[in-house]
Amino acid sequence: MQGGYAIGRTAPLATLDIDGEIVGLASAAGWFVVGFDRDAPPVVTITVTTADGSASHEAVIAPGAFNIQSIDGLPADQVAPVDPILLARIAAEGERKAVGFNSVADLDAFRSGFILPVEGARRSARFGGQRILNGEPRRPHFGVDLAAPVGTAVRAPAGGQVVFAETGLHFEGGLILIDHGQGLITAYLHLSKVVVMAGDFVEQGQMIGAVGKEGRATGPHLCWRMKWRGRNLDPSLMVGANASRS
Incomplete structure (x- = not known):
């Protein structure tokens, strides 16, 4: 479905192709993950290629059900900043975050399944909903919001490598990015x-x-997000996924 994923296995280091675009290699054990963006088309073609040839699979993508969420009372500079110094700071932060989001760690930790990063939290916002901030329509919300008291532990939902960890960012405050393998990145x-x-x-x-x-x-x-090679995914759909016995 839109915002979802597929996990597969092929020959070690096989080339992975999505709709004619080469996006990388399978792991040394042959595992690969594919993410379907919030706005993915109805059909996505996944192709793997080895020295012996190639094979393709057409994945039929179900449409997501995305709601509308209005948030009022935000400071103006959190919605549409105009101060040049602040804009320069936001741009610099964006460059550092981009390095983390572009990570492609040689791991396949995604195949063992995910758990929720916050125990006992209330889901206060779903993935993919249109956001209206202070009355202004904005980009969709690409995270799952888990409401819990300040100080509640946030735990890694799956193994991986931390590729970004900073505090004091303008939009995100404290932010962590974890690469679970092949560019499947979760954000906190x-x-x-x-x-x-x-x-x-x-x-x-x-x-x-x-x-x-x-x-x-x-x-x-906690706003919990997931991206795969620039595509925005719903991290909650990965909870319970387990391909480790395949």
């Missing part, structure tokens, strides 16, 4: 505390930070 926004560093390898269930309300947030929660 608005953290009040970050307890890992870029380059660290984490295991499923390991504490990485704490819930906060930093950056563009009206209350304490």
Whole structure:
């Protein structure tokens, strides 16, 4: 479905092609993951190629059900910043985040399944909904919001490598990015505390930070996001996925 994924296995280091675009290689064990964007088309063709030939699969993509969410009372500079100094800061932060989002770690930790990063949280916003901020229509919300008290532990939902970890970002506050393999990146926004560093390898269930309300947030929660090679995915759909026995 839109915002969903496929996990597969082929020959080690086979070339992966999505709709005619080469996007990388399978892992050394042959595992690969494919993400379907929030606005993915009805059919996506997945092709793997080895020295012995190629094989394709047409994935039929079901449409997502995305709602509309209005948030009022945000400071103006959190909706449409105009100050040149602030804009320069946001641009610099964007460049650093882009490095993390472009990571392609040689891992396949995604195949063992995901857990929720915050236990006992209330889901306060779903993935993919249209956002209206202070009355202005904005881009869709590409995260799942998990409301919990400030200081609640945030744990790695799956193993991977930390590729970004900073505090004090304008929009995100404390932000961590984890690469679970082949560019499947999860993001953790608005953290009040970050307890890992870029380059660290984490295991499923390991504490990485704490819930906060930093950056563009009206209350304490974790905004949990997932991207795969520029495509925005719904991380909650990965909870319980387990291909490790295949």
